[in-house]
Every structure is written in C-alpha cells, then in structure tokens.
Amino acid sequence: MVVHDRLLDYYNQVRQQTVALTKGLSAEDLTVQSMPDASPGKWHLAHTSWFFETFILQKFMSQFQWFNQDYCYLFNSYYDTVGARHARPQRGLLTRPSLDEVLNYRQHVDAHMREVLTDRAEEVEALVTIGLHHEMQHQELFLTDVLHMLSHNPMHPAIISNNNEVLSQSASTMNMLSFDGGVIEVGALTEGDNTWQGFSYDCEQPRHKTLLQPFKLASRLVNNAEWIAFIEDGGYDDSLLWLSDGWARKNQEQWQAPLYWRKLESKWYQYGLNGLRELDSTAPVCHVSYYEAEAFARWQGKRLPREHEWELAAHNKKITGNFLEANRWRPQPSAPNSESFSDIYGDVWEWTQSAFSPYPGFDPKQGALGEYNGKFMSNQYVLKGGSCATPSWQMRASYRNFFYPHQRWQFTGVRLAEDI
Amino acid sequence: MVVHDRLLDYYNQVRQQTVALTKGLSAEDLTVQSMPDASPGKWHLAHTSWFFETFILQKFMSQFQWFNQDYCYLFNSYYDTVGARHARPQRGLLTRPSLDEVLNYRQHVDAHMREVLTDRAEEVEALVTIGLHHEMQHQELFLTDVLHMLSHNPMHPAIISNNNEVLSQSASTMNMLSFDGGVIEVGALTEGDNTWQGFSYDCEQPRHKTLLQPFKLASRLVNNAEWIAFIEDGGYDDSLLWLSDGWARKNQEQWQAPLYWRKLESKWYQYGLNGLRELDSTAPVCHVSYYEAEAFARWQGKRLPREHEWELAAHNKKITGNFLEANRWRPQPSAPNSESFSDIYGDVWEWTQSAFSPYPGFDPKQGALGEYNGKFMSNQYVLKGGSCATPSWQMRASYRNFFYPHQRWQFTGVRLAEDI
C-alpha cells in the first residue's frame, strides 16, 4: 500500500505538472516545430503518454487496447526496437491529432495508469519511476522548445508575466574556491535500485573511484555583465580564444552574443518566456554553447570544470535553487556576497569539459529502454546542476545531462575552474 | 451606384469564399508550413487582408490606422518596395497572431472596405479588382498548400467527404484534333481596362500577333491509367525519355510516380483532400511536374503544347468545368465519347512547353503592384486552363499561370500535342 500511495502521488504530481506547463499556450503554439532538435509541445504531451501506454499499460493493463494504433508510429521517439517511427524533423507537420485529442489521450492513459498503480504498484514501480523521470526530462524540453519556437516571432510574445521584478543592482564577488582532489567516489549512490528514491540513469553507473588533481572552482556562475565585457573585448572575433570547431560554427551561424540576446539602440535585451526584457547584468549568462563557454574561460585565463570536479564540490550541498517549480523559467541573480557556492543547483546547466562517455564498467541495459543513454555517448558534453526549467525531483549530484557543443537552446551557462 | 453595388458584391463573394475554404480545418491545420514553396492557411487569410489594408485602406479610408503595425511586416509577401518582410520559409513559425485574431483582422478590413466601396467605388475599382484577383490566386494556393501539409500526416486526414462517388468505368477516346495555325492574335483582349470585366494581368499584355505552324492537340487530358502504363513501361527509369535537368531532379527526389500516389499491396492509391482513395483510372493524372509531363509526351512520341496553341484551341470555348466552386477539389474523369475537347478548362492546369517570358511590348507596371509578374519571368513554364482549385472568375483563355518545372504540389496535368 505504501508503494501504491506514494507512487500514485508522484505519478499524479508529475503528470499534472506537464499539463500545467501549457498554460498561456494555444493549440497553434503547441503544434509548430522550430528546428529538428526541438519538438512541438503537443508532441511532448503525447510522447510521454505513449511511453506509459507502450511500456506499462500494454503489459499490465487488463483488456489492453491501443488508444489509437497510429500513435505508436507518431509518438515513438528513438526507440528503434519498438518499431518504425515518424521522422523527427517532421514532428511539426502533425496538425492532427489535435491538442484536444492529445489531452484526451493523456487522460485515458492516466485513468488506466491509476488502475495499474492501485492494483500492481510493486510490479510496475521500476517502470513507472523511469517513466516519470523521462517525463520530467520532457518537461524541461517542453519549455526550451516552446521558447525556441516563440523566439522566432517578431512580436516577442510573453507567456509568463514578469512579476514586477526590479533588475538587481550589485553582483556578488566571484571567488575561486580550492579543492584538494585525490581519489574520490563518483556516480550514482545506488545501483540496481529501482525504487523512486534510488533512481539513477544507466549512464551514472556504476559508482566508481576516480583521481582528481587539486583544482579551484568559482563560487558563482558567470553573469551577463561579464559576458558583455567578453563581447566588448572582441571575444567573438578572436580566433585564438576558440576551439577550431567552435570558430567554424560561430562563423557559420554568425554568433555575436548568446542566443536570444538582441541589441536595440546600443542596449542589450534578452528574449525569454516573459517576453523581451532589458538584460539583467547580474543574472547568470544563459543560452551559450560549449564553444562559447570554452572561449570565455580561455579569455579569463581559466577553464571549464571537469564533471567530477563539479560533482565533488556539489556532493554534500543541499539540492535547492531556482528550478522549474518556481515558475520563473529564467535564471536569477545570485545572492550578493555569498561566502561559498551559490547557484550550484538550478538556474543554468553548467557546461563541463568532460565528454559524455561511459563510466568504467558501464553496461547498457538491454531492450527498448536500454537504448536510452549509451547510444548518445559521442560528441556530446556533460552538463551538471540543473536549470530553472529542471524539475527539482530530477536533480542529484551524479546527474549527467549531455548536449552537443554547438547547442544553445537549453538553459546553459558557465562556471569557471582552474588548475592549482 | 452601379459600380458600387457590383464591386461590393464581388468583394463579398470572394472574401467569403476564402473563409469558406477553412471549413473542417483546425487552427493547427492552418498554422503549419510544410515547405518553403507553400504557406500556412492562416498566412493566406492574413496576407490577402493585408493587401487591401495596405494598398486601399491606407490611402482611401478616413482616419486610417493600422489594425496592427506588426502585420505589415508579418504578412507582406514579396513586395520589397513596401518594406521589410518576414522570411518566407519562416511563415510556419507564426503561431501568433492566432487564427481568431486573423479572422478578426479580416472582419476589420472587410468592414472598412465596405465603407470605402460604398463611398468611393469608382476611385478604387482598379485596385479592388486586382486585390480580388490576387485573393482568388491565394484561394487556390490555400487548397494546394493545405493538401501538401496534410499529405505528411500518416493518418491520411480527409477534410471533404467523398460524396459517395463511384469510380468511373470507361475512359473516353483520346483523339488528336488538327489546327491550321497561321498568324493569330493572342493575349488579353483588353489592355488598360481596369474594370472588373476587363481585368487581365500585366503578363497577358499586350495582345499581339504570333505565327503558329499547323499542329494537333489531344481531345482530352492524359489519365491515370495511361500514367500507370508509363510507369510500368519503365518510364521513370529510362534516361532517354527525360530532359537532363528533369532526370537529375527525378533522381534527387526519387520520383517513381506522381506526387501523392501511394502503392499499397500492388494497388495504387492517391491522397487528396478527401483522404486516401483508390486511384481512379479514368481521372486526369494530376500532381506531375513539367519534367514528368515532358517525359511522358516523349514516351508517347508526342510533345507538350505551346501556350498559344492551347490559347487558339480554347479561345472560343465556354469557360466551364470543374472549378473551385464545385467543392470537389480533385480532377474528375472526362465525359466519355466527347466529340471535341473536354476538360479544356478546370480539373488540372495543363503544362505547356512555353517558358514564361514577356510578350513583345510588355511593360511592367511601376511601383509595388508592378513587382507582380515580370520578376518571375525566368525558369518557369506557362500553364493553361485552370484546375479544380481555381475560382472560375479567374479564368480566361489568355490567363498565364506559371510554375517551376520541378514543382508538383499544384493541380497540374498533361494534354498532348504534336506537329503535323
């Protein structure tokens, strides 16, 4: 019973959270796809439901029938073993099913999932847990994808209010805090624990030892004022600061500032889900690629952290911060004069210089769910700490997010490090 | 008063016809763009209203104010002289304004246009006339663009019913009818006539003499059964039948049949606005490119008509046929055993071998409206006769439609010709 009540409660909260994100968005907003990397909001709503229908209801529901056989094809993502699927760049062509039909689909799945969670909670706990974590990942993508799509609208639509905020006045000092390094343990605290409490992804396992040299880590994130200084110092025009691939990409895509920055009459603005607003100089810089982050660090005579340096620094910190549930969906300035770390969790994902690669002893799970993370282990970089669009339940020190070094539409920022 | 009543009536009919086309389509359906060549339905609804607001209301309405200044940017198409505009391939990213706002915009424009048409009909007749012809062109594009977008949906949505039609059983005979040629007059009957009755586009002018050799023209359009024979004879695999550019395009886009044809278990189907239906063997072939049409004609030992051959054959024919107002929006089989021409108007646009180029004495109009046709006079071919998606008011023997030889999403078909 305990499992049942608890899991059902988690299930209800996560699923409701997803739908709550659609507030202020029209069926049109949720249908359009702005680039192959991003999916329409409606697709996220449907795909996360398809996950439960396919991997749980199909097996555990009595007298199972597909809600709509076509959805198996339309809302499969990259699970090749589950069958053919609609091509990713064409997700935005699905004007049908309508938003209403997709919301009905969610309710159908939820009703039957509640039955299964009532009757067979222990059997399905592991699968439901992974399903809810999967859904939380899509909550973040829902926001970043909607933001990317709306950013193309010259009318700069806002879907959340600005909450009468005043722009902050003074930034906290950035201190470089020292760490000894040595042999430390990293990775998921538990392995093979399929409970909600013990959940971690395959790529965080197994927990293992690694050796770190002494290093320093910045007490706070790089902020917008510092980024403007980088721009004004010609940072985007000095090839010596950039990785070769980064320089090529910068030129190809003509980057001159972070994504969503706009310069109007010599003043910088930033587009966000609250519309086009004057840039807050003390807020963490956001929507920068790995290449930009890396160039900025070199410009500062520093470097990006390694993933396990970050993990060491964060491992005993409380998991609190500006997460999705705060409904701000944009990074906030650090508290001024913080003595030690600030922003270590939430606000922006922090690029590390660690390539996303398998841990020693990594064993990709077999079957459809096992396609999950191992297949992405090339050309991507690990990011740590979560962002203002990350559900807090997802977060832990061992969590490894990963994106390509040119990608900018996630809430990604920079914490500096250096060797001692 | 006469001008006023008549024009107002035309205005009302054309504008209502446009909105009537949205029946059965959702806001989602009308927002998405499936390729750069095609525009979202919502964009067509707004752009045609922008035309009246910009070229008429702005000048003739008392106490004019823009409905929404942003729309000038969003819904301008290619009128460079009128100002900057939203990039064409990004029209599908405009989830806002919503469909409701666009329909309000139409009502706003209509209300003020009715005032102007009541008060100043004579002054605006020429502009209103061109505006309505422009809107009728967009009615056809509305249908072809929606069809193209929906064709990407694996669920094969139908937006019109099939009307319980039976597939026709017997095709009419294709006869090659002889014409003497000689010096004939071609082009618009009137020039500089800005009335509704006298309207023609700049590219149809001036009326002039041309010399034709004797020729034959087929009594009816090529039908689907004949096209299947072409396919089965290896027509898509024999480079000798194809223009060099056509062969390259066919290979690049992997054409093996007309657009929207699907082969399921060795039977041919065609997707249309009435869904996926078994192919009607006696209906005119549709959605073929110039390249395919030209290859088919060569396979038959024949050729495509010249635009003025077609014009000669059609010039005294009644303008009647399967047009947009029939609400069928797909080509219909010819009446069997027709003695002379059938389908000369309506059903499908007929590719001619004539490049779209200026008539002797062609004088492109100055200013924004003058950007209209002359700038497209390269690389495109003339099509004649109108289609099942063409408003009948648009049609006349001198009408020159034009598309690129690789384009297939219009209702385009084939009538054969040969030299004598």
Added chain:
Amino acid sequence: MVVHDRLLDYYNQVRQQTVALTKGLSAEDLTVQSMPDASPGKWHLAHTSWFFETFILQKFMSQFQWFNQDYCYLFNSYYDTVGARHARPQRGLLTRPSLDEVLNYRQHVDAHMREVLTDRAEEVEALVTIGLHHEMQHQELFLTDVLHMLSHNPMHPAIISNNNEVLSQSASTMNMLSFDGGVIEVGALTEGDNTWQGFSYDCEQPRHKTLLQPFKLASRLVNNAEWIAFIEDGGYDDSLLWLSDGWARKNQEQWQAPLYWRKLESKWYQYGLNGLRELDSTAPVCHVSYYEAEAFARWQGKRLPREHEWELAAHNKKITGNFLEANRWRPQPSAPNSESFSDIYGDVWEWTQSAFSPYPGFDPKQGALGEYNGKFMSNQYVLKGGSCATPSWQMRASYRNFFYPHQRWQFTGVRLAEDI
C-alpha cells in the same frame, strides 16, 4: 577524292588547333577541375578523341581495338546510351592517365582517323563533321574552363602575353537601330545536309517562319564603362531591377561585379588569360550572367533581344570578328564611330531573352548522337554570335548556344534591344 582531301584538311586543322591551346599550360594546369560545370583541360583533350574512337573508329577502322578500354568509361560525357561513365564532378580526380598518355591517345586516334578519312571519306563525312564541330565546342570550353581554374590562383598566372596593347581611349556611340519585324524565316539554312558546308545542329532545325514585332537593336555591345556606371548607381543592390531568381542567386553568390573583376585600391582590374590587368573601359563587358544582363537592361529602360531579332539583324552580315583564331581570348573594344553594327560576331556571346526550346517540328535524332541538344531544353537561355574563344568555323546566324541564366564563366556579354 575531293571529299577526302577537304575533310582530312579540316580534321587536321581542328585537331591541331585543340592541341595548340595547351601552349603555356602544364600537366598540372590541365588536370585540375575547379567546379562541376567545368572540366579539366586534359579531359577535353581525351574526350574529343574518345568521340572519334567510339563513333567512327569502332565502326570503320579495320581490325579495331580500343586504345584503352578504361577510357570508354573515363571519357564518355553524357551519352548514357553508350554506357556507364565517370561522374562529371570527379573528372578532376583523374590524375591518370597522364597528359602524355592522353596526347599519345590523340596521336593514335589521329593516325587511324587519317586512314579512315583516306579510305572511306564519303561514308564518314557526316560523323566526322559532327565530331569536328563537337571538338570546336570543346575548344571554347577548354579555354573558359582553364581560365576559371587559374582564376582561383592568388598569383594571377598569365598564359598569354598582353601584346603591348594600349588601353583604348574613346568608345563608339551606342545607336539603337530600327527593324521592321514581320514574318521572317529563321533557323538552319539547310536541313538533313550532312556535308561540312551544310552542317547545323539539330536544335537549329527545321528552318521555319516566325513573326516579329518591330524592334530596335543596339549598334554595339555594352562596355565596361557602362557597367561601372551600373555598379556605381547601385545596380547590384536594387531588387526592383532584378528577376526574382536572379536576386536570390546574386545574394547567394554575393555578386557585386562581373566574374573575374577585382577592385584594388578603388581601381577595377580584370583577370584573364593574360593575367590581372587594369579594366579597359571601352571593351565589351564580359563574364556576366543572364540575370545581370537582364537587370542592366532594365536599369537602362531597355531589354535583351529575342533570339530571332538577333538572327534577323545578323543574317546577312559577314562572319568576321574576334574569334578564337585571333589568339587574343578576350573581348576587344569596338571600332569607334561605327555606322552600323559592330561586334555582331565574336568578342562575347550575347544573351537573348529566349529560352532554349524546340523549334516547331523539331525532331531529336535517335541514338547516342541524338542525345545531343534536345535534352538540354529547359531552364537555359539562347546566346548568339560567338566569342573570342569560339572557332570561327562554328559560327553562323542560326547557331544557338545555351547556358543557364546564373552561369558566368563563359565569355558572355550584353547587347541591348527595345520595342518600338
């Protein structure tokens, strides 16, 4: 015997002319390919020999053996019916056979062709004639392709001397000469005449009547000074002057002047086979696309000629001018104060507004040689009159050259026309 002597003489002259073009060029120069449209010089040398080996020696030579079986694959161009062929964009990867081997191949073919021409001249006259005309076309391409390749070399290599020329001082007046039009005969004077004297290409046939309206044609070509005026008046930046496709291409390829023009310290230079030289203001403008030519004409309030207007004006003019045999390989200023036409032949190919399309009654020849011209009848424009790289034997009033409207690496220029 007459046929034999005459044909052999033509054969020897044309074949030697080709080899003579290699003077001053290294094996390296003749191997590299600078774009898919252009072929390496070595390829031209080999392909023209392959033509004689395949279409004549194979059939008429006693005890025929292939010189090298691989060459059939390597040096076939677009004759699909003759077998598989090396992909055009990869011609520049053929470092082997070496230039020496290709020159040996030419000698081998020539030795055997001379035998055939001695023994069986009447039988092969038609084929040899077409082979030599084909070779003359490749002579021109040889020069334009070598020029294009060398133009990428920052050292501006010259392969011919400048002949101590002085830049001309005064341009002749451009007069607009009037023509009555009417029904005229156009096309090849003879048809089905396979002798050297009677030769014409399939696309020039059949001779037929056409009707022209009255028109004017400029007495001389547009010159460089006039083109500079166009540039300085913002011609490359005014979208109203350009065809829609032309404007897109111009932006894509960032044209700001004709190909091979370079501006160094506010002075214009032109790269040519004689190196980088100061621009001669009175020489005909050269290396402009159809799109540029068309925009220039509109800027002048004029238009480009139709192909048959040009043909009418030229039909009784002597075929003399600055052709390939003059070994200048760049256009020359017109004689000042010419009363009537100048430059009608030679110097630069003159763009016409006529799409390259079949004449009434056009019947493409069957078989491999028949693949020749008909398959290119889409998207290209007719050019008239020959250039400084055209062998004079090729020229006649009915000759129809054709290129795509964006192409600029041929010696292409502009003569203006207008309606009366």
Added chain:
Amino acid sequence: MVVHDRLLDYYNQVRQQTVALTKGLSAEDLTVQSMPDASPGKWHLAHTSWFFETFILQKFMSQFQWFNQDYCYLFNSYYDTVGARHARPQRGLLTRPSLDEVLNYRQHVDAHMREVLTDRAEEVEALVTIGLHHEMQHQELFLTDVLHMLSHNPMHPAIISNNNEVLSQSASTMNMLSFDGGVIEVGALTEGDNTWQGFSYDCEQPRHKTLLQPFKLASRLVNNAEWIAFIEDGGYDDSLLWLSDGWARKNQEQWQAPLYWRKLESKWYQYGLNGLRELDSTAPVCHVSYYEAEAFARWQGKRLPREHEWELAAHNKKITGNFLEANRWRPQPSAPNSESFSDIYGDVWEWTQSAFSPYPGFDPKQGALGEYNGKFMSNQYVLKGGSCATPSWQMRASYRNFFYPHQRWQFTGVRLAEDI
C-alpha cells in the same frame, strides 16, 4: 657541435624521407585534392618547407628574404596568427607553383637551414625539433591523402609493388590479457624538454596520475576475417549496435564495409597503394571509423580501450613494428601464436574511447606554434600506437593522435578491451 651534427643528421633524414615518398607519383598526382580533409601532395611538400622558412629562417637566417612572398599565403595551414591563408578546400586548385618550383623551394630552404643548423644549432634545436615532428606528421598525411585521391581512379593505380607476397594462411589467436589498473602515471615522460630526445607535444603534458579500474586488452588487432563476419552478421544494418551519431553517418555515407573495400563477384578486395588486391583475411582491419570500431566492439560484447589502458599496456614495450620506413604502407598480419601483445606499435592506429581533451594542468603554448593542439580538443578521439604510414621516430607510448569519429582515410583499426 654534438647538437649541430645530430640535429643536422635528423634534419637531412626527415627532409629526404619526405621527398622519397614522391617516388612513382607524377606532378598531376601531387596537385589534385580529393576532399577538404586531405591536401595535395605538393601542398605537403611546400607547407612543411614554409614552416621552416617562417618560424626559423625568417628569424635566424642572415639576410633573410622570402623565397616567394606569395607562398606565405598559399602554404600557411591553420596558423591564424601568422596571417591570412589560402582556404583549405581550395588547396587542390593550386596548379602553380609547379612541382618543380616546390622542389626548388625545398632545396632553397634546406640549403639555408643547413647553414643555420651549422651556425646556430643550440638556438634553434627546439624549433627544428618541432618542425621535424611536424614534417613527420605530414609524411603520414601525404601517404593517406595520396591514397585517398588515387582511390577515386577507376583504373586502381598502384604506386608500390606488391613484393610478391603470399596471403597469410592462419591467424593468431586473440587472447584477452588482464591488467590490474590502479593509480598510474601517464603522459609525456619529460616536460619542457626541447631536445630531440625529450620531445613531446603539448597535449601529452603534463605527466600526471590517473586511476584505472582492472581491464582486459586483446593480444592482437581485429582482422579482416573477423570484420567480414561482422558484415555477414548484419553488423552494418543493426541500429542497436551503433552510436546514434554513427548510425546517422553510416546511413548518410552508405557505409557497408571499411573504406577502400570493394566486392567483385562475391569476393572482397581492398584498394591500397599497391593497387586493388584480394583481401588478406588475417591482416588487421584498416580504414574504419570510430563509429564502426565501436559498433564492432559492441557486437563482440566488448568495448574499445581507454587511452590510458593502452598506454599502460604499451609503456614498456619496444617501439618496433610496421612503420613508414618499412615502405609497405599497408598493415601486415600478426605473427601467428604470439604469446603476448602483437601489433601494439605500427600497422594501424588504434581507436580509443577517450575523447581528445586536455590533461589536468594542460597549458597551451602561446603564439603561433601554440595554436597547435589545444584548439582541436573537441569532438575528436584519441588513437594510439602509430601505423604503417607513421615514421617510427614519432612514436612513443604517450603519443596522442586524434581524428573525428567519422573519418576513415587514415590507417585506423581496432583493438578490443573489456572490463573485468
């Protein structure tokens, strides 16, 4: 004096080795570029000389003058700080300077370098050392680039003889050898040692400790017979075996076998510098991408080694094997029945699963030479051990070669590893 004699001797040997590689190649062979990743042979000959002229002669030669000022532009590679440079993909358009001129340039540089090496050896030792190592890297690229270019020739040219080799009959057993792991030292043995003996690249530094888990490493390389088994088991068609990026690339480039493999009448052949030869089943597989290597390892239930696992296994092995100096330029079968490692050095570069990233404490050198390795630290993987085209002087356990995971034109192969 010791420095002088020794360095001069190294200089002479390395420089002569480069020129010796041109044997059997024509000026044409050395001019053409087959893809942007590869450079023409002539370019390598010139660029390596430009390096000495720019970084040494310019500073240390008395009365220095540029051999040819244009060469600074033409033969600079990626040293942005040294000035503008010719675009990499256009290196193949440089038919001039000729091969003879480039060889003269080499002699000019060599003559003056010998003077400098005689007079000022100690001052230039560090620079000469890096210059010679740089040149040795280009020796390998010279061979791989020439091979890639010649592979496009349908005549399959051979530039070295096959040496009457018999294909080997029996493969050695592949044993998985165990290692304990633990904290080990990796990286260059010396740091800041600029002598010939102490040389290492910046990216190998600093030497530092790392922690390895226990692992196994295969006693020999994967061979061609094993790769055929992978192909025949559907390895190229099973998405579950592939990284997501690898699967996309495989489909895009239509890989069905290693680069240079050809299947003729159901038998496998391999193109190499000795021409097209029947595949040697016991030779190491070569010319596979990281993606293929990784998929193969997964198919085997194993994985690729980490760079430091390889380094641990190799660190006390003698540096001997099938290197460039053997003049075989293709991998050789392992000795059968080897007890421990074979092929650890030479034959093929071994892909590791380690991303090319900076070592802890890495400090990129300042200035032009410092642009060297740090800027490539993204998206590439480390390869170890050298190949049949690597000069043996270059090799050491800490050497980190790096290429993109899709690249196949280097001599790259596979050694398997697994966790214990």
